[in-house]
Amino acid sequence: MSDRLYYEDSARLEFDATVVAVTDVEGRPGVVLDGSAFYPTSGGQPFDTGWLEDVRVLEVIEDDAGRVVHVLDKPLEVGRRIHGRVDAERRLDHMQQHTGQHILSAALDRLSHARTVGFHLGADVSTVDLDVPLSHEALAAAEAEANRIVWEDRPVTIRTVSEAEAAALPLRKEPERTGALRLIEVEGYDLSACGGTHVTRTGSVGLIATLSGERLRGGTRVEFVCGGRALRYLRLYRDAVAGCIRSVSVAPADLPAAVARLQAEAKEQAKLIRSLQERLAAYEATALAASADLLSDGTRLLVRVVPAADPGVLKAMASAVCAQPGFRVALFSSSTPRLALVARSKDVQADASAALRALFAKFGGKGGGRPDLAQGGGLEAPEEVLLTRAREVLTQ
């Protein structure tokens, strides 16, 4: 009989054993027992947790010598008799995901000739990697068939066979190891070599729910959850959908279309607001232009702080003013750190970009542009100081 009790009986969660060796696992105490029901991380399935007496089993690994090492929160001495208890909830969760994977992989193989080339049992969701691309419809068909097998509550049995016996059996996948093989059989549906823990009847898997099927390296990665995790996901989606349908007042099935409509409306409104802001800015610019200072060379200088301005408004105002000949313009936001826009009319000899850089040099900020229009932000300066300096750099 194997010293791995889960090999023959995955439902066994309590056992008595003796500590036969102690070891150190990256600074944490570890023990080897003369027999254990704890599953060590292997074959895509994570380890069990639980207790040896009142000592916590934090992790279970297989060491290089093939021994099952229990990593503990406190040391135990060699020769100590212990009573071991596997965390039942975590074990059941892993058995549901792992048995569900066998059934789902078999369904994908039978219906679509999609072979499973990888399996990972994650903390949140599990994945199987398939060797071919798979359509949404093919995945849905396999999901439906897999659940039919679950609800038929078929027996799941364990047996050990020799290599020669295995060669004559219709295994879903070529075994990766040699010698005696542990086979898991879902009655009348799937026969696979596997060292993991599984439920004893398919009904205990509860439900197999696929979450996504994404193209990956020429094949498909299918995300799925089973049993208790499927219920957890249903609750998560239920609460998310309930929150959404309350705020948009549609039936759940109409939600995607409603969200698309809201997004389209928001985009239209943003466009409308932008065009209104620009038209308003052009009106305000007319009044601003009239208040500009007349310089000795006949050009006009307009240096102002504009309340509630965003980059689009500043640009629209400056462009409207500079569409007329003879202007030099510097506009700033009233909010700090300040936005800045420097511009000039086509007929005026001045470098807006250089003027803006001169302002950054004194007040910080960044940005850039062309000789006729430059824009930036991040300037820190009191209004009067900023306006005085802007007049200086624009008239140099």
Ligand SMILES: [Zn+2]
């Ligand atoms: Zn398995």
